[in-house]
Amino acid sequence: MVLFYGSKEIVVYPSIRKSIYNRDFYFGFYCTANKEQAERCAIRYEKKGYVNKYNYIPNPALKYLKFERITDEWLDFIVACRVGKAHTYDIVEGPMVDDAIFNYVQDFVDGKITRVAFWELVKYNHPTYQISFHTISALDTLTFTGSETVYRNKNNS
Structure with missing residues (x-):
């Protein structure tokens, strides 16, 4: 499976960074299978960005949680992560x-x-999709295969 990560920089070696705020699925490295979504993220704050591309090979030994759609369980999980409650999932x-x-x-x-x-x-909202990696073992399922430069223009500003 191919995954993308939009950023202001080329990210050959993904990392998990603790930040000042909590994200949807807590601290992690977030990717998407949707290239256009990654492009939007890459130029969200800058005029120039990069769409990093990774091959993703799932590891069945890892602890994995998947939400197919927005549900009460999804909302409760996001609320817990956003208020700072850690989880034990790799992906x-x-x-x-x-x-x-x-x-x-x-x-x-x-x-x-x-x-x-x-x-x-x-x-009536249709959220975009993400896959987040929360441990070093999870990051080991990703292999960087290249990046593409993207620019903000008047059509996507």
């Missing part, structure tokens, strides 16, 4: 909280909206 795959859904998740985390209100707000 997590599933829908990504994009910019449209992010605020609804945060409002739910903050208690500003109910679970019912959350589902009503997101029912």
